[in-house]
Amino acid sequence: MSRASKTALAPDLRDCDERTVRAWTEPMAVTPLGGGCYRVDTDADTYTVDVPGHRCTCPDYHFRHAHCKHRRRVAIEITQGRVPAPGQRRADCAHCGHESFVPETADVPLCADCRLDDGDVAVDRETADTLVVRRVLPDRADEYVIEATGRSVAAHDTNEDYPADDLVVEAVYLGDQLRNDDPRVYAFPYSRLRQVEDAAVVD
Ligand SMILES: [Zn+2]
Ligand SMILES: [Zn+2]
Known part of the structure; x- marks a missing residue:
């Protein structure tokens, strides 16, 4: 032992x-x-x-x-973690509510477990497609209106199983990004995306 x-x-x-x-x-x-x-x-x-x-x-x-x-x-x-380091501030995570230290400049405070940064890879739980995250928005899924449809992210047919108050994540399809310099950006409810390690992606 x-x-x-x-x-x-x-x-x-x-x-x-x-x-x-x-x-x-x-x-x-x-x-x-x-x-x-x-x-x-x-x-x-x-x-x-x-x-x-x-x-x-x-x-x-x-x-x-x-x-x-x-x-x-x-x-x-x-x-000792009693106060945030320079460049950080104490905040409740906008996704899970857990209090942690987050970057001072973050528009949307997210804890280490929930953080999604520009370039992070995620999988769409509905289609298993691989996505590349652009940014997390502070908007609620039932407030962010998708221009092409005139309906909110939460009201979108395939999003009904996800919380209406989810944050919105803008992302592009990995395939689009590889083929196109200016891939179309789509909006997803945060919970619909499952973050994966970059190393897990093979094409
Ligand atoms: Zn002094
Ligand atoms: Zn969190």
Whole structure:
């Protein structure tokens, strides 16, 4: 029987310098402000840490350019998943509702399990056709109207088994994409597509 290896869950503070000890042990509240900046509230004051800029508004940074306890605390909280990393934000997944960190710029917040990016390959559960995803829209399937038919995605004959409030995914048929520089884009209810690993596609 294999045994789990022994590991420490926090650094040995006896070996750490004072700023690191304080970063781990002092009560602080870290609030993401977006753009890689975080507000850090301590018992004494409130400062702003700019992670990409490697800056803090505290005197320790201002006068000594120190890697101050606030910058260390923000790094600890990012590493532990307590706050989003720069470029990410906390959001409920627009498909499954699960809370996670998503790219700050994402129009439609999707968790790691539900994320569909431009170029991802998916299979149409109705026809088994292979599709290449273009984008996920925030629109509901019963609100997005297909121009060619004048009806919503949800009202389309073959989509009746999928939730009316599904997100809409725009995709092209892989065969079209291989033959045509400008393949026609189709709209699908999110649940109709099954994501596959790119490696599984052979033509
Ligand atoms: Zn600081
Ligand atoms: Zn999700």
